[in-house]
Amino acid sequence: MRFITGSKEEILGQLHRFSGDEVQAETEAVVKAIIAEVRADGDDALFRFTERFDGVKLTDFRVPQEALEQAFNQVEPDFIEALEQAKANILSYHQKQKQSGFVDTEKNGVLRGQLIRPLETAGIYVPGGTAAYPSSVLMNILPAKIAGVPRIIMVTPPGKDGMNPHILAAAAIAGADEVYQIGGAQAIAALAFGTDSIPKVDKIVGPGNLFVALAKREVFGIVDIDMIAGPSEIVVVADATANPRFVAADLLSQAEHDKLARAILITTSEQFGKSVADEVEKQLQTLPRVEIATASIANFGQVIVTETLADAFEIMNDIAPEHLEIQLENAIDYLSYVKNAGSVFLGAYASEPLGDYFAGPNHVLPTSGTARFFSPLGVADFCKRTSFISYTKEALAKEKDAIVLLAEKEGLTAHARAIQIRFEEEN
């Protein structure tokens, strides 16, 4: 792991930053062409792309409900049991995110309110192949369920040897209303514009490769999307009271995801930093995904040694990590120092994988510094707000002159007239 030490300013100057330029222009052109073809040819284009990219010749995209039930009965009972427990935790956490509308009756003759309504359809993208994670199926679908979305459409690429039964079982447990075997940019285009087979949705969520990410960006505005996902990261803030073996194991759980993943320790103790780096090397060798984790640690693994804990938190906030572990005594006391982070894990036993799978908060989190402004996936992502007002004539009479004045100042005479006409004698 690379060691960075010095004053806060020196460290901030040396941080590797995600520039967004990893996104290639050529891929963007390919994605645009795929989307245009799906818009023009609908299902025919989808069948062609599925044969070309997934190597599978389909005649129907819909996965029948019986296939989901079959998968549910086919996978190990203890896996089902574990998913059901995770589901209960995810539901009970997200239930608390539910928002209500309001009606305000402050002034006589005036109602002002806000409705909160579920989207009517949500599209959930679930990656295939080695990145097919049943836990992601739960994390993406369950908040939509709690929001009350009546039609949840899941799409996932077809496999050459059939569908992954663990993914289908998770879809059954989470309660997907319809599942379609379609992946890549073509799946995103189908969900955004609709085809004869695939319904048009209001919002597309879920992780995916570069094609999927660029396609989501491209259709943003035609439908809503969750966020633009980039390489993910963990920052652990720890001092010498922490257990270096725990910290190393948690850093590696991030590193095994992806060669671009970033695992960063920020500590006030160089000695502790060295112990963690040694542990990382030691534990690394025993991992099945040693090649991925080694590349991630070699390229992006960092131990940042700061002069003070306050500096540590300022640097962490500058990074704005997806996952933040605070392995300090009385870790919760430091929560108020956290400005930018997707999800925070407090103390020695709130290990990141606990949050990935089980505790309840969502594992779909803002990556690559976007925790400055994006939030974890949640119930609010599947709701929309509508404001409303109701005025009596008497209530409007009190405010009409000010409204007319403002409208006229902006040169919008018809706006002013719409108010004035209501007080003319001939009505």
Next chain:
Amino acid sequence: MRFITGSKEEILGQLHRFSGDEVQAETEAVVKAIIAEVRADGDDALFRFTERFDGVKLTDFRVPQEALEQAFNQVEPDFIEALEQAKANILSYHQKQKQSGFVDTEKNGVLRGQLIRPLETAGIYVPGGTAAYPSSVLMNILPAKIAGVPRIIMVTPPGKDGMNPHILAAAAIAGADEVYQIGGAQAIAALAFGTDSIPKVDKIVGPGNLFVALAKREVFGIVDIDMIAGPSEIVVVADATANPRFVAADLLSQAEHDKLARAILITTSEQFGKSVADEVEKQLQTLPRVEIATASIANFGQVIVTETLADAFEIMNDIAPEHLEIQLENAIDYLSYVKNAGSVFLGAYASEPLGDYFAGPNHVLPTSGTARFFSPLGVADFCKRTSFISYTKEALAKEKDAIVLLAEKEGLTAHARAIQIRFEEEN
């Protein structure tokens, strides 16, 4: 106005839909080039573009605080008074949108919570020229204020004859922390990437022309943005009990905005529809913005006559209008039929301009059918959520086997290890 009658299915088949294709590829290329130049050359590029596009040679973008105070003293006192009243209404409405975080203590040894925090910086784009609306300054800045954003940056294009004092006065009233004279795609690029003069922000909101809209879309992900704005619209659902003069005036208040604006009446009474269409023609002739309003009405003005009120609401929901007026007796009874609309105006006296300027709900609303999934601008747009968890060793012990099972099923051994290592004897 164009009349459309028939069954619900026949009407839905004839609706003009916004396709998004109005956005030209050439403009997109120009916008990308502007952004690249600002990223590469910073302020130098900004000075060049300002001279080229705005015809103004600047040496400094910052509008000094004194200029804001001067503007405040320079404009008419009754204008200030009207803006202050509007501000009070906007604040009291948006105050009710504030959300709190939570902590859940359902299980022994487990804390699960959510923090809600303001963004650290927000960038507010305010158009110049004829589309410079002081009311928009309030509508964009005040929700950020209530969210608690400590640094609110406003940008607006420079005018050849200096800055618009009404806009500056509104900025002072709303409480912009810094104002810069910079507009167009170059302003969006500056806010997204930062230059020596212009600070990098977390989120960019506010309306603008096609260049601004495309630039916002282009930088989405580097920063957050509010929404992609398209042509705006009003739908009035009314029956024969409504006053055709009121309805016509409200339709025209939308039509005077823009030649692409859509003003639509949906009614169960063809006779009433005719009265409204006649009134529109009559009132149209007296408007200063007659040319714009005439084009809007001729191209997009519609009277849709449905067989039932239920059909009327289904068609309205399909359109998903930015503004919805319900001019029926006991209008509030129909609120539950509204699935997709930005803002709803109930009854004969809740005229749309009342909401544009004064009542309190935001006038920055989802346009062009995006009310299916986007919401009015609000306090939530200037906040981010962060989840957190804390577990004792005992609490983790109860769940560890299920977590390990799920991690191993996903092939993520290091995730499983991070849990297991905490229960090994050698700790």
